[in-house]
Amino acid sequence: MNSFRPARSGSAPTTGPAPVGGPASTTGPSRRSVLRAAAVGLAAPALAGCVTSGGDDGQPAAAKGETSADNPLGVPASTPLEVVVFDGGYGDEYATNAESIYKGRFPGATVDHKAIQKVGEALQPRFVADTPPDVVDNTGAGRLDLATLVAAGKLTDLTELLDAPSLDDPGTKVRDTLLPGVVADGTLDGKVYTLNFTYTVWGLWYSKPLFDRHGWAYPTNWDAMLALCDQIKKAGVAPWTYQGKYPEYLNDPLLAMAAKAGGPELVQAVDNLQPGAWKQQPLLDAATAIAELAGRGYLLPGSEALSHTEAQAAWSQGKVAFIPCGSWLEAEQQGVTPAGFDMVMGAVPSLGAADKLPYGTIQAASSESFLVPARAKNPRGGLEFLRVLFSSGSARRFAELNSTLPSVAGATDGLTVSTGLGSVRAAVQAAGPNTVTYRFRTWYAPLAKAVDDATGELATRRITPGQWADRIQKAADAVAADSAVKKYTR
Amino acid sequence: MAALRHGKYRFLAGAILPGLLLYAVFVLSPYAQAFYLALTDWTGVSGQVEIVGLDNFRRLVDDPLFLAALRNNGLLLLVVPAATIGLGLLLAALVNFGGRRGSTMVGGVRGGEFYKVAYFFPQLLSLPIIAVLWQFVYHPNEGVLNGVLRAVGLDFLARTWLGDPHLALWAVAGVLVWSSVGFYMVLFSAAMESIPRDVLEAAVLDGAGRLAVLRRVVLPLVRENVQVAFVYLGVLALDGFAVVQVMTVGPGGPDGSTEVIGLGLYRNAFTYGRFGYAAAMGVALFFLTLALAVVALRAGRREQVELS
Missing domain, CATH: 3.40.190.10 (Periplasmic binding protein-like II)
Incomplete structure (x- = not known):
């Protein structure tokens, strides 16, 4: 009913679709289960610990390919890539578009594309078990709390991506193609953990x-x-x-x-x-x-x-x-x-x-937070996917599809846009450096x-x-x- | 004989054990883990936890939203079971004994079967759908409720039902009652149908009025059903999560006026990333529910009325 409500970066996801599958949405334990569980519950610590028993043993060496001018992040050419995007108001066509560019660059790699709505509920167990996807659009009412993920050390530092040359112009770093505040929006504790794709x-x-x-x-x-x-x-x-x-x-x-x-x-x-x-x-x-x-x-x-x-x-x-x-x-x-x-x-x-x-x-902020989990199987691929996604061609496609400003500077230049997007673009230009978040x-x-x-x-x-x-x-x-x-x- | 018995037990064990195993894995184990998590600072995404002892429970006492939730669940507990059971009994009685057939025969109102189906209908809808529908009903400007009030000239009674902290919780309670009253009507109706006609007819022949029959004969005979209904409805009133989450301002508002324990639990776990604290709320809710069940079943224990 109200799936469309791109949660802003930083807004508490208290709203949005009803969590029909939430743990407390059933009518609660029945009388019998309550009484029985009480009898056994306290005496069963042997069963406990399951949810938190995720391994914290040494990080597996992620695959890394040859670094070159065309492949600055050293993506292994044929390692599969798993992409999970939030299937909200922006749909997922922009993501599949970026994936096809990725496949064009790495023909040997298969891309596993998942567009889902309850990002948090779907991925929480995978983060706990340290088997996360390679790149995630952590967005929507049910997204995972970013501060929690960072504090638990579950995310890859994106600095390397920001300092890599952009896909459009090898002379410009990815960092310098973004609108003001985008890097700061993804920064926690001095490190950049998310890159937000839309500019709100x-x-x-x-x-x-x-x-x-x-x-x-x-x-x-x-x-x-x-x-x-x-x-x-x-x-x-x-x-x-x-x-x-x-x-x-x-x-x-x-x-x-x-x-x-x-x-x-x-x-x-x-x-x-x-x-x-x-x-x-x-x-x-x-x-x-x-x-x-x-x-x-x-x-x-x-x-x-x-x-x-x-x-x-x-x-x-x-x-x-x-x-x-x-x-x-x-x-x-x-x-x-x-x-x-x-x-x-x-x-x-x-x-x-x-x-x-x-x-x-x-007041401006970027949202649609893309992140690369620290324990991903193909983190280089995840970073490369973001490099592709944040290229001007892919960003422009997004703007065309969704009448929404992407966080890539100049992505809509020359594009004929609707009245609303035009006024937003004009407001961003008029504000210049005067944005607050x-x-x-x-x-x-x-x-x-x-x-x-x-x-x-x-x-x-x-x-x-x-x-x-x-x-x-x-x-x-x-x-x-x-x-x-x-x-x-x- | 002994061999036969042995075989019987083996058969019974074979039938029961798989179920018990599933129950242990999917019901008991999560319960046990919740007790353990309530003593930790688990964030929900990390594999690492630290035991914080009873810290989470100490926080509960100082958490204004949790206290608001306790109050609201308490109010729902006072109102929802009583109102639902009262209405359910009334409707069941009307359907079964409301009409009169012949001079002494006791019967239901005309079309009783239709009413049973009609009132049962909300039971077929899931709670979130009910909540969405009622959100439309309560819409301050275009809702059915205010629309009807205005149409009959009662404009002064029209309210922003869900936007007023004094009314929102009662709006929620109304939805809970509406959604469950049909089920309990059918339940009580079935119990009333099992009362032998001759008992009722004897009471009528002895000159008992309809109200007296209801109070002195029917109610004592459906007492057990009422008691069970109270436990189930109590659990429903201690929950309320789905309706509050979908329907209310905030949700849980305005300003905490419809906050319920389940909502706080959900918010702390999935929004704030405080699974340990949320588990403590769950444990508190567990004991509340348990206490309710024990009290209701004990308090209601009385000598059974035997019919034979």
């Missing part, structure tokens, strides 16, 4: 023709936004809605405004769990701005209970003017959006004149949940901006004080 930008979406018809101009600061909302409301259209069932969507405009007002230092303080970081004035101001939308009745009534599909459908039907979302929205709304709707994305308005970053600053969502998933919950309450005015900051700060302090949580800094 967050902003506010609206229908260009709808705005033109009413003579509404896209606001570049919050005062103008409130004034416009008043106009929109008078025209009988709800000014805003959000994907209330998943309040994290509303975090995007909130945190983006705060980042613009407070600058990179604010983002850094938040990510580094500094004491009082969430009580910084720009965050409070941004929270106040969002709460004001609700306070002035600018939110579509009932938004707080709408799923992303429901809220976005209401918006596509022209009942609502603005919706916050990432750049996957256009592809996601294909089929439910009437012709001539011509959606475009605008950068989140500035909070005020004193903002440290300019209006065009965008919060990392706390990837690093501390429980904190992300606390922020989402608080924002949901803020948007329904059940808590004040001050209470919003207080409870998130408390959650951040708890994470900071928890010695069991591995800490990261930027």
Whole structure:
């Protein structure tokens, strides 16, 4: 039903398709099994240990072929390659396209292609048993937690790939073909473990023709936004809605405004769990701005209970003017959006004149995390697959197939694109180096949940901006004080 | 004779052992492993674990979401079994004794068989599908529930059912009751059908009204079924995972108001990569379920009513 929702890099996968096969989704143990297990359970430690008995003995020497100018990573020419991709909104045609290029380069190798949805559930046992595939697209609601994988030493450092010459131009390293922030997005503890294939930008979406018809101009600061909302409301259209069932969507405009007002230092303080970081004035101001939308009745009534599909459908039907979302929205709304709707994305308005970053600053992050497991049978092949995938031809094909910006710079240059993708591309160009990304969502998933919950309450005015900051700060302090949580800094 | 008996046991063992073996591998062993994992910091992907003793259980006590889950599961436990059994008994009684045939004959309402099938229908749907359907029903703007309320002029009763922390849990409880009441109606109905007609007719001839027959004759005779139903429904109320995960805001929200233990367990294991902690939640849930089963079966033990 809602398989389309490319999880952003770093968003806690609390949403998405229902985990029908989840371990607790059955109605629980029956009375008899409970009683019987109780009798035997405690006395059966002999059975225990099975799940954690994966071998940690010496790493098997992975096959490596001759290194040459045409084969800089030393891929063994005839070793099979196993690719596992997430079969979500982007489908898997882009991956099979890259695989056929790979096979063209290594005709002796067979490629085992698997497109699945529950990446985590399918691969967790294979990671434990140290028999993982060679390259994995760790994406979707059921993906494996990256920080956990890294802490367990299950991933290959991708530095070698980044420093290898790109497929298109031997004079340019792979590293230098990527959009800003892509390498940093895949970095944990100073090492690069994932390479994200899509480039996601967050902003506010609206229908260009709808705005033109009413003579509404896209606001570049919050005062103008409130004034416009008043106009929109008078025209009988709800000014805003959000994907209330998943309040994290509303975090995007909130945190983006705060980042613009407070600058990179604010983002850094938040990510580094500094004491009082969430009580910084720009965050409070941004929270106040969002709460004001609700306070002035600018939110579509009932938004707080709408799923992303429901809220976005209401918006596509022209009942609502603005919706916050990432750049996957256009592809996601294909089929439910009437012709001539011509959606475009605008950068989140500035909070005020004193903002440290300019209006065009965008919150951007790469997603669709490709990784190469450390114990893969053919890790060189896995790296080479990524070199092929991140080549401009393969990236361009992806953009054509999915109306989505790949994380390879210039991949869509000269391509005729839809209104949405065109506006996203323009926003990336206008932002230049001014992109911000919060990392706390990837690093501390429980904190992300606390922020989402608080924002949901803020948007329904059940808590004040001050209470919003207080409870998130408390959650951040708890994470900071928890010695069991591995800490990261930027 | 002895040889015969020996052969019988061998046959029985041959029939039972394969089942027991499967049960040990796929039921008992995971249970045992969960107990062990609850004492570790296993992340779910690593082969290496460290024993952390009772640390995970100490964390449970301080985890606000786990405490919210305990509260919510507790409320569901109070409401769902009682409401389901009450409605199930009422419907079963109506189907079996609601009508009157002749002057003293006791019979069901007209079309009783049809109602049995109709009410049983939700049992045929899997819980996630039910949850998806009810999410549409509860839709604040286009849902059937608010639509009906508005159509009959009760606009002031229309709510964002799943978006209001005071209502969301009851919306979930309603779905749980709706989805199980049909099954228990059929169960109780079968039990009531097995009550000999002459007993009922004798009560009616003695001048007992329908309510008196129900309370004094029928209920004592289906008591065992009710007791078993309570245990099953209690387990259902202690779970609630599927409905909450699919239907609610967050899920588990708004703001933890529909958090249940199973959801926290799932989130900690599969989102946070804290399988050890999740296993501790599982162990806690296990003992809660066990305690419920023991209490329900003990408390309900009373002298059996013998019919013969």
